[in-house]
Amino acid sequence: MTDDEPDAAIAVVGSYNHDMSVTVPDLPVPGETVMGEKFEQNAGGKGSNQAIAAARGGGDVSFIGSVGDDRFGEAARELWAEEDIDAAGVLTGDAPTGAALIHVEESGENAIAVAPGSNHELSGASVREKQAVIEDADVLVTQLETPIESVQAAATVGEAAGTEFILDPAPAQELPDELVAAVDVATPNESEVRVLAGHDPDADVEEAETARTVLDRGPEAVVVTLGADGALVVTDDQTVAVPPIAVDVVDTTGAGDAFNGAFAVARGEGADLVAAAERGVAAGAAACTERGAVPSLPSRSTIDSYLDD
Numbered sequence: 001m002t003d004d005e006p007d008a009a010i011a012v013v014g015s016y017n018h019d020m021s022v023t024v025p026d027l028p029v030p031g032e033t034v035m036g037e038k039f040e041q042n043a044g045g046k047g048s049n050q051a052i053a054a055a056r057g058g059g060d061v062s063f064i065g066s067v068g069d070d071r072f073g074e075a076a077r078e079l080w081a082e083e084d085i086d087a088a089g090v091l092t093g094d095a096p097t098g099a100a101l102i103h104v105e106e107s108g109e110n111a112i113a114v115a116p117g118s119n120h121e122l123s124g125a126s127v128r129e130k131q132a133v134i135e136d137a138d139v140l141v142t143q144l145e146t147p148i149e150s151v152q153a154a155a156t157v158g159e160a161a162g163t164e165f166i167l168d169p170a171p172a173q174e175l176p177d178e179l180v181a182a183v184d185v186a187t188p189n190e191s192e193v194r195v196l197a198g199h200d201p202d203a204d205v206e207e208a209e210t211a212r213t214v215l216d217r218g219p220e221a222v223v224v225t226l227g228a229d230g231a232l233v234v235t236d237d238q239t240v241a242v243p244p245i246a247v248d249v250v251d252t253t254g255a256g257d258a259f260n261g262a263f264a265v266a267r268g269e270g271a272d273l274v275a276a277a278e279r280g281v282a283a284g285a286a287a288c289t290e291r292g293a294v295p296s297l298p299s300r301s302t303i304d305s306y307l308d309d
């Protein structure tokens with residue numbers, strides 16, 4: 001992109017959570033109490049993380065969501081202002097701001113439980129009230145931490161306006177055909193792609209074939225994020241493996257969000273699917289090198305530096 005071109009306009013519809021993380025030697029098994037080490041609190045939520053990742057990646061970002069009338073909601077609004085994100089589309093609901101309890105083990109792997117709180121107050125009608133944000137965007141990004149009716153409403157508005165719709169189907173759940181059919185690019189991880197294709201999350205199936213089953217439901221492309229193995233771009237015409245970038249993993253929290261934010265900006269700037277996925281993989285790798293979601297989301301120059309190496 002040259003300096004005189006306008007930034008890609010990205011509309012993100014999704015969640016905000018107050019993240020509370022504990023580092024543990026190994027993730028606890030049911031019934032087990034483990035002694036952890038560090039406790040950290042950070043801004044989180046897949047929607048807000050992806051909005052911040054897109055803004056740091058060079059996008060002109062608007063966010064639609066819902067937070068509580070509490071100090072966490074206030075902190076979220078301050079953060080979006082600092083990150084230059086237009087949060088005029090964020091409601092203040094009756095329920096408390098969403099919260100996430102995160103265990104991060106030494107390998108960097110995590111396990112997350114979310115109390116959605118106000119995220120679940122984002123209705124389809126409230127998204128439609130802000131539909132100009134989606135209509136004016138080059139790219140719409142959603143996830144599944146807000147009610148399906150909010151995601152469906154965003155998808156319907158985006159489809160009518162010709163806005164490219166990227167769905168990160170996380171957390172995994174079965175989705176109505178109408179919603180999947182409206183998706184342009186789905187960005188599931190390995191277990192999410194199985195669920196989207198109608199399998200159990202741990203089914204023993206091959207990724208490319210599973211992604212092709214998802215294509216039959218309507219999306220133009222499925223980009224499977226493979227963590228330390230990079231990503232796989234699957235369309236009717238091509239199956240391309242995007243190689244990983246090796247890093248010392250500290251914490252994988254937010255890596256998928258970093259991928260989606262960078263991927264969305266690249267798509268908004270006109271990059272093809274593979275080039276956009278390469279930026280996503282670089283952003284995801286960078287995000288694994290620091291603790292927490294928001295603190296680890298990389299700037300555009302950091303993403304560039306990973307690709308220059």
Ligand code: RIB
Pocket residue numbers: 015017018019043044045046049099100112114145253254255256257293
């Ligand atoms: O993708 C990471 C995010 O998932 C965390 O920030 C947490 O809030 C959960 O939404």
